[in-house]
Amino acid sequence: xxxxxxxxxxxxxxxxxxxxxxxxxxxxxxxxxxxxxxxxxxxxxxxxxxxxxxxxxxxxxxxxxxxxxxxxxxxxxxxxxxxxxxxxxxxxxxxxxxxxxxxxxxxxxxxxxxxxxxxxxxxxxxxxxxxxxxxxxxxxxxxxxxxxxxxxxxxxxxxxxxxxxxxxxxxxxxxxxxxxxxxxxxxxxxxxxxxxxxxxxxxxxxxxxxxxxxxxxxxxxxxxxxxxxxxxxxxxxxxxxxxxxxxxxxxxxxxxxxxxxxxxxxxxxxxxxxxxxxxxxxxxxxxxxxxxxxxxxxxxxxxxxxxxxxxxxxxxxxxxxxxxxxxxxxxxxxxxxxxxxxxxxxxxxxxxxxxxxxxxxxxxxxxxxxxxxxxxxxxxxxxxxxxxxxxxxxxxxxxxxxxxxxxxxxxxxxxx
Amino acid sequence: xxxxxxxxxxxxxxxxxxxxxxxxxxxxxxxxxxxxxxxxxxxxxxxxxxxxxxxxxxxxxxxxxxxxxxxxxxxxxxxxxxx
Numbered sequence: 001x002x003x004x005x006x007x008x009x010x011x012x013x014x015x016x017x018x019x020x021x022x023x024x025x026x027x028x029x030x031x032x033x034x035x036x037x038x039x040x041x042x043x044x045x046x047x048x049x050x051x052x053x054x055x056x057x058x059x060x061x062x063x064x065x066x067x068x069x070x071x072x073x074x075x076x077x078x079x080x081x082x083x084x085x086x087x088x089x090x091x092x093x094x095x096x097x098x099x100x101x102x103x104x105x106x107x108x109x110x111x112x113x114x115x116x117x118x119x120x121x122x123x124x125x126x127x128x129x130x131x132x133x134x135x136x137x138x139x140x141x142x143x144x145x146x147x148x149x150x151x152x153x154x155x156x157x158x159x160x161x162x163x164x165x166x167x168x169x170x171x172x173x174x175x176x177x178x179x180x181x182x183x184x185x186x187x188x189x190x191x192x193x194x195x196x197x198x199x200x201x202x203x204x205x206x207x208x209x210x211x212x213x214x215x216x217x218x219x220x221x222x223x224x225x226x227x228x229x230x231x232x233x234x235x236x237x238x239x240x241x242x243x244x245x246x247x248x249x250x251x252x253x254x255x256x257x258x259x260x261x262x263x264x265x266x267x268x269x270x271x272x273x274x275x276x277x278x279x280x281x282x283x284x285x286x287x288x289x290x291x292x293x294x295x296x297x298x299x300x301x302x303x304x305x306x307x308x309x310x311x312x313x314x315x316x317x318x319x320x321x322x323x324x325x326x327x328x329x330x331x332x333x334x335x336x337x338x339x340x341x342x343x344x345x346x347x348x349x350x351x352x353x354x355x356x357x358x359x360x361x362x363x364x365x366x367x368x369x370x371x372x373x374x375x376x377x378x379x380x381x382x383x384x385x386x387x388x389x390x391x392x393x394x395x396x397x398x399x400x401x402x403x404x405x406x407x408x409x410x411x412x413x414x415x416x
Numbered sequence: 417x418x419x420x421x422x423x424x425x426x427x428x429x430x431x432x433x434x435x436x437x438x439x440x441x442x443x444x445x446x447x448x449x450x451x452x453x454x455x456x457x458x459x460x461x462x463x464x465x466x467x468x469x470x471x472x473x474x475x476x477x478x479x480x481x482x483x484x485x486x487x488x489x490x491x492x493x494x495x496x497x498x499x
Contacts, residue, residue, distance in 0.1 A: 070437035130468070134461040 013093025013242030015085040022061035031366040036219035055218035057235035057342025076113035077195035081238035082145035093242040104157040104185035108168035108192035110346030113140035157185035165403030170349025174263035186248040191240035191350030223370035224307035224336035232308040235342025239351035261414040264288025268406030279320025285408035286324035293412040297328035302397040307336035336368040349401030356399040363390040445487035
């Protein structure tokens with residue numbers, strides 16, 4: 001099929017397994033209820049390594065409770081989560097009967113199969129190379145979850161993995177849009193997965209002073225925009241969206257959640273980890289997404305912010321939002337759902353795209369919890385404590401995701 | 417430490433079940449790993465490595481390709497244990 005940059009792309013299926021629930025409906029409900037997914041970890045290794053951070057936001061329902069024993073043995077936890085989410089997303093889309101040559105997959109990850117990698121390395125050291133299992137490499141490779149999803153669904157239009165730290169999931173959505181507009185696929189299952197609740201990333205993020213250290217109160221540790229925020233809470237999970245050309249979706253009578261109207265990807269070239277404090281790169285991404293959607297700032301009624309709860313990052317993003325939307329930012333209900341889910345790294349942009357889609361289709365913005373004292377440096381209309389109704393009519397919602405390395409991604413959805 | 421054919425068979429069936437999910441009683445002496453049990457080469461290597469540990473034997477890669485059936489593997493392990 002020929003490339004058509006104007007081809008409309010819509011969202012027809014959603015799937016997720018998250019710290020708030022084992023699927024999308026339970027996750028969404030828990031978010032509307034203002035539930036925290038963060039808890040004290042009980043693994044032996046927490047005390048064993050004397051980790052400076054003893055809590056995280058782990059899956060509400062472990063994959064071992066959902067998949068067969070053989071499935072869990074043959075996939076890294078990141079791949080296991082991807083299979084759980086892919087099955088839900090595909091069913092939610094109505095399990096379309098289609099030519100696999102026209103079905104694509106883009107599953108992002110920030111870190112990859114770190115559990116497999118490090119467990120296999122321990123085996124190598126303790127027992128020698130003979131005991132390193134033959135599936136070690138396919139399990140640890142970053143594209144492993146994407147490949148597993150393609151095998152599960154018979155997707156043969158192309159399988160890709162976007163890797164841009166915490167922007168990976170949003171970049172996967174952007175990549176899925178491109179696959180359809182370029183004519184390579186009619187349907188793409190796109191999103192991100194992350195299973196790095198492992199002592200090494202925890203130690204590494206803690207060394208950067210990026211993590212909250214509120215060990216005595218995990219549920220209130222993720223507090224984006226609050227004056228007492230002290231870092232993010234590590235989360236895990238997978239979120240996938242079924243993206244589809246509108247033509248294909250209409251032809252099969254699919255239920256349509258929203259139009260994926262445009263995306264914007266930019267880079268800061270400022271610092272390997274710190275965001276550009278002026279937020280210009282992030283603002284360019286938001287503007288690019290709106291331009292691609294043929295929308296203006298005044299069309300935007302809701303924004304799911306990246307807002308990880310770090311002192312510097314939240315302010316830089318707030319500045320970027322003002323820069324991108326100008327005075328129209330006053331009319332945007334901003335939600336920071338990481339206050340509840342923790343930070344799913346490479347899956348964050350995908351999960352928050354799902355939240356944005358659901359906020360649009362239900363006209364209900366999820367709350368931001370734990371904000372006791374809104375930082376005066378955040379000149380935004382933050383949805384606090386309880387969900388807020390969004391206006392009727394033709395509107396646009398945005399999702400922001402930024403990643404170490406200076407990656408900025410913005411995704412715009414419009415009602416259909 | 418030599419084990420009986422039956423003991424080795426049931427130990428091997430356990431390993432195959434763990435790796436592939438196949439019911440242990442499907443693992444019979446006359447079954448071919450590839451044709452009957454649909455075990456690919458990566459799974460076969462995992463089974464071999466686990467069998468080496470379980471039965472305290474060494475099964476060199478060059479010998480693995482000669483283990484066509486479950487019975488081949490059981491007698492190989494039995495011989496290796498007796499050595």
